[in-house]
Amino acid sequence: MNTQLLQTINELSSPTSYNRVYHEPNHGMPMPSTETMKEIVALLREIIFPGYFGVDSLDEEIIHYHTGVNVEKLYEILSEQVKRGLCFDCKMPAPTKSHCAQCEIKAQKIATAFIQELPEIRRILSTDIQAAYNGDPAAHSIGEIIFCYPTVKVLLNYRVAHALVKLNVPLLPRIISELAHSETGIDIHPEAQIGEYFCIDHGTGVVIGATSIIGNHVQIYQGVTLGAKSFPLDENGNPIKGVARHPIVEDNVIIYANATILGRITIGEGAIIGGNMWITNDVAKGEKVSQSHGI
Amino acid sequence: MNTQLLQTINELSSPTSYNRVYHEPNHGMPMPSTETMKEIVALLREIIFPGYFGVDSLDEEIIHYHTGVNVEKLYEILSEQVKRGLCFDCKMPAPTKSHCAQCEIKAQKIATAFIQELPEIRRILSTDIQAAYNGDPAAHSIGEIIFCYPTVKVLLNYRVAHALVKLNVPLLPRIISELAHSETGIDIHPEAQIGEYFCIDHGTGVVIGATSIIGNHVQIYQGVTLGAKSFPLDENGNPIKGVARHPIVEDNVIIYANATILGRITIGEGAIIGGNMWITNDVAKGEKVSQSHGI
Amino acid sequence: MNTQLLQTINELSSPTSYNRVYHEPNHGMPMPSTETMKEIVALLREIIFPGYFGVDSLDEEIIHYHTGVNVEKLYEILSEQVKRGLCFDCKMPAPTKSHCAQCEIKAQKIATAFIQELPEIRRILSTDIQAAYNGDPAAHSIGEIIFCYPTVKVLLNYRVAHALVKLNVPLLPRIISELAHSETGIDIHPEAQIGEYFCIDHGTGVVIGATSIIGNHVQIYQGVTLGAKSFPLDENGNPIKGVARHPIVEDNVIIYANATILGRITIGEGAIIGGNMWITNDVAKGEKVSQSHGI
Amino acid sequence: MNTQLLQTINELSSPTSYNRVYHEPNHGMPMPSTETMKEIVALLREIIFPGYFGVDSLDEEIIHYHTGVNVEKLYEILSEQVKRGLCFDCKMPAPTKSHCAQCEIKAQKIATAFIQELPEIRRILSTDIQAAYNGDPAAHSIGEIIFCYPTVKVLLNYRVAHALVKLNVPLLPRIISELAHSETGIDIHPEAQIGEYFCIDHGTGVVIGATSIIGNHVQIYQGVTLGAKSFPLDENGNPIKGVARHPIVEDNVIIYANATILGRITIGEGAIIGGNMWITNDVAKGEKVSQSHGI
Amino acid sequence: MNTQLLQTINELSSPTSYNRVYHEPNHGMPMPSTETMKEIVALLREIIFPGYFGVDSLDEEIIHYHTGVNVEKLYEILSEQVKRGLCFDCKMPAPTKSHCAQCEIKAQKIATAFIQELPEIRRILSTDIQAAYNGDPAAHSIGEIIFCYPTVKVLLNYRVAHALVKLNVPLLPRIISELAHSETGIDIHPEAQIGEYFCIDHGTGVVIGATSIIGNHVQIYQGVTLGAKSFPLDENGNPIKGVARHPIVEDNVIIYANATILGRITIGEGAIIGGNMWITNDVAKGEKVSQSHGI
């Protein structure tokens, strides 16, 4: 090993170099692991859609056993990751031992509460799948949609991440939604609120911002952005966090490919937004907005 | 393990919960496996592009041995997956043993017929690669294109999936095309018909619908949609399946980034469609259509 | 095994079939391996962001050991891949043994020189992360951005690939940038020149061409294209390689979602380009260009 | 690849070379797999000793789920291996399709019958473990014995293999007993008959022949052989198969290290055989036989 | 899944069945894992013999980095296993939280103390290796002995396990010694006391009991037993634990193959015991004892 390499190792190991990017959770707790979060999502797919993923055959007698084993494993690794997430976020300068023990118990309670949401998550996902089936003349069966439609992948991750957001889990929801973003090209912020029977067709390039609110039976296509127009800045010129800045999309709206909808505006119930549209103002209930300059 | 978890396991294992998403193939045959389909695609890459993937060095003397081993393995796992695909789709309420045995033989015949197509698939892919090389000033060699251009990844999957469509294999073609969609952001429906020397540059966000017909020497860029304008509905308000609803793109057409082309219209031979265009009517042979309001 | 399969194996193993796609590097050296390139990128993530990836906990005392082990491994596998890259590209009809030995030494020197760049690459990436944090009201911490923002993934690969471009390494930079393209939907050519504090929000569909030049503190959104308008052709009608054909984007520019900027034009310092814009001419310093026909 | 290698490949691929060692089961059925047999033994350890192997923690609520999942998997892979074992052994020159279908059903029945034996196998093993605990002053707990005493490993394999022998499964029992032989140095033929509360201390070098019969509460030490004295030959000079040729060891016998006991003799109830003894005749009930020439 | 299987699953999951073999550590702590113990032994081999195992090349500059990374990993997984070992053995009926916290700290202290022994363990092993080299005319180098002599494998495990015994770690030492027993056929109880320059040639079948004491420069061959003659029983007829019952072997003794030495006797300094001998009484200093009836 030559001198240059040894010297570079020293440079890279010097706090003046790594401190720019270093994050040490309180109490030396390890950080959350994106690999384990992938495992958690894979487990959730197996639990929610028995027979499709993981094991390739599950008859009725044995779903119970598999669900039991999978839920137990999920509980174990999820409570560990939640605990790490809480530590990652912990601002307390010198937490006492008993504070940390409380966090461990809190993590287990969160994992339990999350798992109790799974039957409801499965139910809502089944409405999303139904919507995808109804909306795509090329779909042959519900099973085909579960197997390979990106809308199912991304909504499973979104609905799971959103449930964790509601339980005030830091960091993990964003990791989960980015896993789906990477797989599908669809970027749904886990804090967004989305109703039932939601469907995204093709989907690549879709962006749904953190304060978006979407009703039931909404259908959107690839490249649609529900974004922010501008960020109100505070007196120091920094964006103010937590301000509602993304659209409200009411029930039964359809938004075609590559439409861009910006700001805290409302797309009224049953409205239809044509492809490539650029929308920065409210659209009335039932209105149809489309390109006039198509050829 | 606490009571809440045990109760949730029971809920998740109850048919009233899982039946919304459950699909049990006839005769207890296992379902197709997306993991195995990935393996099949990886094998096909090794067979079609010897030396690039899997084994990193293949001299001429030993290509024969590797091809033999790979084709045998492909035959074995593909016929199993085809059989599972047929069962997944089987509508027969109570198939007899001998009916199932016929399906097994049918699956083996399909796998054989598919493998016989591989030399032709390799030949067509070599025209696609040539087109990518000709169209990209930044490309240094054919080899570089095979190694890392997404157009090669997505077209290998498309041409393979399309060959399976022509052999009436259910489900598997969609799984294969979604694997490429996830990897490249390019969504080509396996039922689309695409000629030789086809090339997609960059490609993220491209959508090519099921009834599209594309000629030879066509070149398209990222974000292009060949989509449907609207779906004719049947008397119950459901989309009628199987109607031609996507564009016909004739030979030598170029379509620039983010253009949206909708409906069963024809883009005539040699036409050039500019970026971001919204096209819902025929474009004549040789016509150039572009943004007038660019700055 | 039936006759049809045996015959297909023979066809596929015949040079007349595989020669269309075959590339044999000089001297029988194996080809670069995309799997190993993935491993290299994973190692680089571990080295540059200690504690986030690979090992989930790194306290200060042991960063030195991990960095040492990782850098050594990186040196070993990277010099091997660089050597293969040089051979892949070697045009010499019958290189002598001593020529090949020189290439091996050259590869080791390149790997050393590249590793010496890592502290600087880490420093620049820390500016990119800072920019992402400042630009996103939904971001909670620097750590969250490193963990899951696609802008970090893609810029790590870009900055690494660009360093290899400057060291004249063939092929590998393209493989590295395509790995990030596949993961993030963001396609940055490794030859592009990009300043500090660069940030891409959401990012799916972004394309940055090979001769683009981007200043400091530039921020762009999903779907933005920095592309070529047309390629000057040589007398044979082939595109002339190496001509500057992509935009120059000066310091402090913001480009909103899905804007398309084409040709060797200049977007002046501090300019703001609105979403969905189609720009083919220079934009002056400080100018704001936006859709007039939004609703 | 040089000519010598190509020529050797041809030689090795010629039937005149490989036919000396080749075995092709009827109907092209694959052969049993020693790797899968290892997996089966590992599954059995998990099922029989919940919490020790595989998963490192099993509380009472979830043993049921794990047992269900493991038994289902065992059934699936064991019936496949039994079917392969039957085909391996099949002497029928040209079996009809329906004959083969019967074998498949037979294999499933055998796997079911075998699994029904597992509670009894667990019960007998618990007596063996108790015997090991009673006999070793260095043992601290039942759990320690299950974790690491070779007597438990080898007797699990023996009792499992013997149950398959009683179900007339060919080949697999021998593979299972050789797996334990390799791990422990103890070679128990699966056809031997062994009572409850059996214990082998240390065990390396122990050999127990196919027609041995061992009572309850027998204890033996390392290096003990229960072997055959000579084989009766048939008229062609080949050993006659199936003749009783190994010892009968009655209840409560102890045999110390390296004793060799040969032929169809009887070691009477409660006898004690000293170390290094060479025994070829019956030993009476309660007799103690030992080295007279020890120093 | 048929009824018989479901019923067997129920039987196997009933406490009346599994309680015979079940061990639940206090506080639901998971049990030690033999797989992790294998990993620990592999790590120790890498640390003690740098360059031979794991990484196949270690030059002087980088031994430091590798040792640092390996020791840190060892510390982490060993303290976890020690904690599990303490829990496995815990007899306290209802330990308080703070008692358990003390055990965790105790486990970390033990792991630290153990790691501090490693330089000394390496030093003693180097004397054992020297002894093996001197004793075997077929040995070509120290390196060959480290690579493949079973005496090195078994003594590494023994010396490591013995160090843990001295730190009062339950269970783990036995698991470690049984791992070596399985690999080498040599069964050394971790409580035995063995001096420097110890060497076992070939070794299969060697047994060294828990209360054996062996001096320096002792050499033994395959099949040698240092065993107990009989166990003193308590009033209930159970063996009394902890009584010295195995031989003392003084410095410079040689014991040839298959000799059996039983009871708390002393083999005096420099004595030589011939092969196959049966020894139950003291052997004087310098005495040579051998078979008189060899041919």
Next chain:
Amino acid sequence: MNTQLLQTINELSSPTSYNRVYHEPNHGMPMPSTETMKEIVALLREIIFPGYFGVDSLDEEIIHYHTGVNVEKLYEILSEQVKRGLCFDCKMPAPTKSHCAQCEIKAQKIATAFIQELPEIRRILSTDIQAAYNGDPAAHSIGEIIFCYPTVKVLLNYRVAHALVKLNVPLLPRIISELAHSETGIDIHPEAQIGEYFCIDHGTGVVIGATSIIGNHVQIYQGVTLGAKSFPLDENGNPIKGVARHPIVEDNVIIYANATILGRITIGEGAIIGGNMWITNDVAKGEKVSQSHGI
């Protein structure tokens, strides 16, 4: 990480500690790898016994392809290991570049020459298998013996290792023979000379020394030692290497369990040695030697 650990890492990384066990091959070449040697043995099993190991089904059409692929892989990894073995053993203080290049070519020639021996090794092994079948009344078929008899495992490794000895390969033969020793408890030195139709029954504890010479049709049982009586010492008291010191066993000899045969003596053709015998003098042709004191 506490101070004690950091200090221990320093101690372990100090040359005064690790130099006792360190071996640095000339020119920084990596050391041979026992893991790779395991892979080589596994490959050889697949090549020599097609259909039994690795792939579980090989029909005649495809043996050629598999053999080709396996032999190519074997050549590649074996020549690398042979080169490492030569470097490990290299005594040259400062080898020139061209000397090292010669070693690389030498290693490739050795690998080729070794592979050319494989058909003959297969032929001899088939005689060993035949001998095992004839000698064991419990054997059902040739296939059963290949699958699970330890005599086949150990003789494959021996015959392979011996072929490498004849090609003057250092170190690797010993690694190969120890792999089999660990798996079977049978320790055959690779320099021993062994004829055809050789068979070891059960085998645990067998030792066959380096200068042993064994004829054809010899059969031995578990625990048999062919050892050295004493080593002639040189003037410094070190054993003289390379002296013939183990037995010659002529054709058709049978040696029963646990017999010990020591020194350069001859066991004449057709002799039979009884179990537990201690032999240190020649045994005449056809003689039968057995225990007189059996009971």
